[in-house]
Amino acid sequence: MWYSVLQKSHLHTSVHLLKKAAHNLKGNGTAAHVHNYRCRSAFKLLEIDDKYKLLKPGFNVIDCGAAPGAWSQIAVHRVNSTGASEYNPTCGTVVGIDLLHIAPLDGAHFLSNHDITDPVTLAKLLELLPGAQPHVIMSDMAPNASGFKEMNHEKVITMSLIDLAEKVLQTGGSLICKYWDGALAHQLQQKLSAVFRDVRTVNPKASRKLFFLARSYRKNKIVWLYIFMHVVSFVHLQ
Ligand SMILES: C[S@@+](CC[C@H](N)C(=O)[O-])C[C@H]1O[C@@H](n2cnc3c(N)ncnc32)[C@H](O)[C@@H]1O
Structure with a gap:
């Protein structure tokens, strides 16, 4: 019974x-x-940004895995890249990248049919951001295959994001990226912690996915460490 x-x-x-x-x-x-968002993933970013205030008027943003473009819609509005805001005259920039085609969006530059892991993409990205180092890199990218390929893709994506941050992100900048729970997540967290002052996991209610939020990028940490080691060895030789 x-x-x-x-x-x-x-x-x-x-x-x-x-x-x-x-x-x-x-x-x-x-x-x-x-709300006229291109897809409901918009609510994940809204929730994260409402809490952590990453996107501010005048900021430059890279949206990795941007199709169909809902995250870019939010970024355009929050960084005021169309200049439409009556309250804040500073205009930011939004550049979205995706393997797929992304329909045009006022206030955003899109690199459709581009792979974030391809060096050609980085070169084009730098052309679109002349002299303007991004304040925020965001990634909602998802692996597109299953099995070992998925694992490899996941690894390639996450490593490419760290590489991208090291090449373009400005000191003090932030990275928000989706990740998959597992051994790789720990490695990724360690790598992020080496170059960002504050790294945490965020789990928006609007999503079953987990995200790393890494803030306060320390751009020149490795360069300063190198200089410091040279100074120490020079002092020892005296
Ligand atoms: C969940 S969707 C992103 C949705 C988007 N945040 C939005 O709000 O519209 C994930 C996207 O990542 C893209 N993607 C996966 N791997 C990629 C790569 N290596 N380079 C560029 N885009 C990639 C996929 O094509 C897919 O469109």
Whole structure:
């Protein structure tokens, strides 16, 4: 008897959870439509940015894995890259990159059909940001295959993001990137902690995915360490 009661209550809970998930999906989908966002992933970034205030008027932003463009829509609005804000005259820049085509968006430059891991993409990115080092790099990129390939892709993506940050991000800048729980996540966190002062995991309610939020980029840490070691060895030789 107890078994059947437990079975019923378990079934009830599962049905309830499924209904709730369906309701949330429908709710977010409708809300995305109402707000004219290109997809409901917009709500993840809104939630993160409302809390951590990463995107400010005048900031330059790189959106990695930008298609269909919902994160870029939010960035355009928050950094005022169209200059439409009545309250703040400073205009930022938004550059989005994706393997797929991204439909044009007022206030954003898109590198459609570009791979973030390809050096050609970096060269084009630098052309679009002449002299303006980005304040924020954001990545909602997802691996596109399964099995070993997925694992490799995940690794390549995350390493490319760190490489990109080291090449272009300005001192004090931030990186927000989706990650997958596992051994690689720990490695990534360690690498991020070596070059960012504050690294934390964020888990927006609007998403089942986890993100690393890395803030206060220390650009010249390695260069300063190198200079420091030379000074120490010079003093020892005297
Ligand atoms: C979840 S979607 C991003 C949704 C986007 N944040 C938005 O709000 O519209 C993930 C994207 O990452 C892109 N992507 C995956 N690997 C990539 C790579 N190596 N270079 C560029 N884009 C990549 C995929 O093509 C896909 O469009």
